[in-house]
Amino acid sequence: MTIRFIHAADLHLGSPFKGFAGLPGKMAQTVRESTFTAFRNLIGHASETRPDFLLIAGDIYDGEDRSLRAQEQFRMGMETLREEGIPVFVSHGNHDHLSGSWVRFSLPDNVRVFGPQVETAELNVRGTTVKIHGFSYPERHVTEPVIGHYPQSESDAVEIGMLHGSIRGNEAHDVYAPFTKDELLGKGYDYWALGHIHKRQVLHAQPPIVYPGSLQGLHRKESGIKGFYEVEIGQGTSSLEFIPAGALVFGTAEINCAGIRHADQWLERCMHQIRAFREADGPGLLDLRLTGIDEGAEAMFSDAPESEWLEFIRECVMRDCPDIGVHRMTWERDTALAVPGGLFRDVLEELGSWDADNWKDCLADLYGHRQAYRFTGRLGEEEIREIAEEAERLITDGLMKGGRAE
Missing domain, CATH: 3.60.21.10 (Metallo-dependent phosphatases)
Structure with a gap:
């Protein structure tokens, strides 16, 4: 039976x-x-x-x-x-x-x-x-x-x-x-x-x-x-x-940007990885992780703000793979390409040493505010990780821009 x-x-x-x-x-x-x-x-x-x-x-x-x-x-x-x-x-x-x-x-x-x-x-x-x-x-x-x-x-x-x-x-x-x-x-x-x-x-x-x-x-x-x-x-x-049973799959596609000098080359590599994800996992929402950004690729990316690159790839994906969305892009830049900056480096090292309690202390005023809490929600481990990653990205991007300016 x-x-x-x-x-x-x-x-x-x-x-x-x-x-x-x-x-x-x-x-x-x-x-x-x-x-x-x-x-x-x-x-x-x-x-x-x-x-x-x-x-x-x-x-x-x-x-x-x-x-x-x-x-x-x-x-x-x-x-x-x-x-x-x-x-x-x-x-x-x-x-x-x-x-x-x-x-x-x-x-x-x-x-x-x-x-x-x-x-x-x-x-x-x-x-x-x-x-x-x-x-x-x-x-x-x-x-x-x-x-x-x-x-x-x-x-x-x-x-x-x-x-x-x-x-x-x-x-x-x-x-x-x-x-x-x-x-x-x-x-x-x-x-x-x-x-x-x-x-x-x-x-x-x-x-x-x-x-x-x-x-x-x-x-x-x-x-x-x-x-x-x-x-x-x-x-x-x-x-x-x-x-x-899920309606969509969360995933990450890594885009190797080494040797890229033109936007159409970058788009081709992005779409190749996105189509491969679609074939393997079906409809989904992707983070694009841009790696291998050498001096030439960095020069190309610097000609437009990151927000424009994200908007551009979203539009292209929507035309070619309408059931795939691009959530965000992360830029894994080599900070050695920039002029060394002691303050930036010290701040990154300090952030890297923080644990959950340090982040909670730093964000206590925002997450404890009786009106702001309706929009921020609960400060859990996932939220702390995302805030830390975004802080590091913004600081690193500032370092890279500072290096280019000099």
């Missing part, structure tokens, strides 16, 4: 996608709609393939104050699955915890939302009993382990654990509901449906312990194809198939 289900997580419906100003109108709209498009792709696949049930392991919404549109889109998707007779099991995570303030929509009766304590849902799939254990975050910060509250497997049923959290000691992400792999294996379940980590990964093969990753990348650090897993469990074995 085989059961088949879908495991998805981290939908983040309604993500605001800050920092994408300047994109052409159609691409900007694609970015804004991408989480909804990915969700509709998930619902469409489920409707077509009719799994026995669907698991959503946390962070359906992007924030605790859920928008009306995001809730309506989710409700409509659940109604579509109800019409197909597909049960859905939901555990809310740190971004869409139960204490958030929002106007609530009702959900159809095929949806089971786990409460703030670990509980068990049971269903019968063609004569096989399936038990699904899970909980929803009662508030945003669940920093204590919850794994101890999950029951031990004690029957012949297929048992699945849903847990939105991270491995204890993993400092690359905010640590919520921490656990160890051995603690999960010790429960004796047939499958662990995890959420919270946006990168797809299988922590253990048999029985599977799985992060499906986010359904749609939310920024340039979340590169690669995103989607969900289709899972089959039967006769002591299991199999996984990854199903792409």
Whole structure:
């Protein structure tokens, strides 16, 4: 007897996608709609393939104050699955915890939302009993382990654990509901449906312990194809198939500018790399990283402002590959080409030594301002990295221009 289900997580419906100003109108709209498009792709696949049930392991919404549109889109998707007779099991995570303030929509009766304590849902799939254990975050910060509250497997049923959290000691992400792999294996379940980590990964093969990753990348650090897993469990074995769902892929294309002296040469190299990305990964949003900028290329680039180069390549890409957008360009210049500048060098070295606390102290007035905060949002690790990179770029560009002037 085989059961088949879908495991998805981290939908983040309604993500605001800050920092994408300047994109052409159609691409900007694609970015804004991408989480909804990915969700509709998930619902469409489920409707077509009719799994026995669907698991959503946390962070359906992007924030605790859920928008009306995001809730309506989710409700409509659940109604579509109800019409197909597909049960859905939901555990809310740190971004869409139960204490958030929002106007609530009702959900159809095929949806089971786990409460703030670990509980068990049971269903019968063609004569096989399936038990699904899970909980929803009662508030945003669940920093204590919850794994101890999950029951031990004690029957012949297929048992699945849903847990939105991270491995204890993993400092690359905010640590919520921490656990160890051995603690999960010790429960004796047939499958662990995890959420919270946006990168797809299988922590253990048999029985599977799985992060499906986010359904749609939310920024340039979340590169690669995103989607969900289709899972089959039967006769002591299991199999996984990854199903792409994202509306677009975030990526980077490196453009070697060595030897370039004319804009048409540069454009040709750019378009070659962009077409290669499109063929490999499909629709996407790219950062162009310009490398190998020698003296001749630097002289060419200096004849127009960087903003004009970016606008130019965006227009060319829109004509040739309309489903590819260029987010930004970074210029990896050799500072040795410029006249050495002690002040610039000292500032770069100082910035390079700063940690997250130094940046938070520097930006405290801006991010703590009660009016500005509405536009800046939360100052997290990703925001700090982007601010640091942009500061270094501006200083380096000033160094290069200063060198050319002298």
